[in-house]
Amino acid sequence: MQVFKAMLKVMKKRLPSAMIYVVVFIVVSVIVSSAATKDNSFEASRLRICIFDEDNTQESHALAEFIGKRNDIVEIENDRDAIIDALYYQWANYALIINKGYAEKIAAGDTSDLFGSYCLDERFSTVYMGQLLNEYVASVKAYTTMGRTVTEAVSCTEEVLAQNAEVSMLRADNGGDSHFSVDFAAYFQYMPYILISVIISVVSMVLVIMNRKDVRYRTNCSSMRNSSYTFQLFLGSFLFVFVIWLLLIIVGAVLNEEMYTGRAWLAVLNSFILSMVIAALAVLISSFEPKDNILSLITQVAGLGMSFFCGVFIPLEVLSGKVAAAARFLPVYWYIRANNMIAETEAYSFRGVMQCYMIQIAFAAALVLITLLVRRVRYSGAAISTTVRKSAVR
Structure with missing residues (x-):
């Protein structure tokens, strides 16, 4: 098993750089998993509001107090440059000016020119405060129209607008299997990019090194049979791919907080089949003996290209028809289709999942067939291109 041991030594040197992908993927998965398990209750955001009350009446004070209950009031010097600086550096989100005559206009039912403001355009705070002030003024005007005094109208408005409905953020999860939710399916959805990046960058490079001319010619001249040499290469490659796949599956079980059961095993099998496809692709790439920089380029193009075009980073339903049609000629597309059916983000069909497996x-x-053909052409003999010189015997 000399070839197998040599492969392990080469893999050991190449492994640290490739494991960066795995570590980053695991860290991100842990963060996403912990965020998904948190309470999905809704809580309104509090803004930093600066108020300049130029009217200084009971009504204007009531408005300022009402705004302060929902937001944080900050003190800023009443100077245009100071206010602009506060908005720019996010010390304040909105600067409200209650114009003089506010109380008189409210009592008369006039809602024009009540406020001034300093704000940044196209910000959430601008829209939020505009809506809040409109609701407040409209409510006060409605109560005064019904015959209430301004003081009563302000009190009723505060009581009505202070009522909050309990809101919970819910997301439809059509997964019929509680052990394979949409959140867990996302872990398997992003797995192809990691498998492509790690397997191609390690397996292809190791096989390129093992198939260099000097190593290949020396092996052909030894007593080792070619079948034994090829078997050890495939054994080492399969062992590495299996270990990486098994590591990701174990991490997935830990994040899911239970062992795989039910339909989740279909996702496990789906990922294993894709791992074998990527391993075959890595062997094919190594047959052309690319250099290190070219191999890195191929790894990035294959990983990112198939991830974007096949629904890993962008959902399949968002992709255009032409892109989806082209993606059918790539194996990752069928992996994602199977994963979506298993999670029931699209209609589940056991027959459909099996069809994706077979494809x-x-x-x-x-x-594999293309690889055998290429290798037969490139490595058909150790001395095909060797020039034989005849020397005259004296």
């Missing part, structure tokens, strides 16, 4: 296996078989 991925067909991709793997095609890649």
Whole structure:
């Protein structure tokens, strides 16, 4: 098993750089998983509001007090430059000016030119405060129209607008299997990018090194049979791919807080099949013996390209028809289709999942056949290109 041991030594040197992808993926998955388990209750945001009361009446004080219950009031010097600086550096989100004559206009039912403001356009705080002030003024005007005094109208308005409904953020989860929710399906959805990046960057590079001319010629001249050499190469590659896949599956079980059961096993099998497809792709790439920089480029193009075009980073339903049609010629597309059906983000069909499996296996078989053809042409003999010189015997 000399070839197998040599492969492990080369993989050991290449592994640290590739494991960066795995570590980052695990860290992000842990963060997303912890965020998903938190309480999804809704809580209104509090803004930092600066109020300049130029009217200085009981009604204007009531408005300022009402705004202060929902937001944080900050003190800023009543100077235009100081206010602009506070808005720019986010010390304050909104500066409200209650114009002089506010109380008189409210009593008369006039709602024009009640306020002035300093704010940044196209900000949430601007829209929020505009809506809040409109609701407040409209409510006070409605009560005064019904015959209430301004003081009574302000009191009733504060009572009505202070009422809050209990809101919970819910997301439809059509997954019929409680052990494979949409949140857990997302873990498997992003797995292809990590598998592509790690497997191609390690397996392809190791095989390129093992298939260098000097190593290959020396092996051909030894007593080792070619079948044994090829078997050890495939054994080492399969072992590495299996370990990486198994590591991701174990992490997934930990994040799910229970072992895989029910439909989740279909997702596990789906990821294993894709791992074998990517391994076949890595062997094919290594047959062309690309250099390190070219291999890195191929890894990024394959990982990012299939991730964007096949629904890993962008949902399939968002992709255009032409892009989705082109993605059908890539194995990751069928992996994502199966994953979506398993999680029931699209209609679940066991037959449909099996069809996606078979298509991925067909991709793997095609890649293996192409690899055998390429290797037969490139490595058909150790001395094909060797020039033989005849020397005259004296």
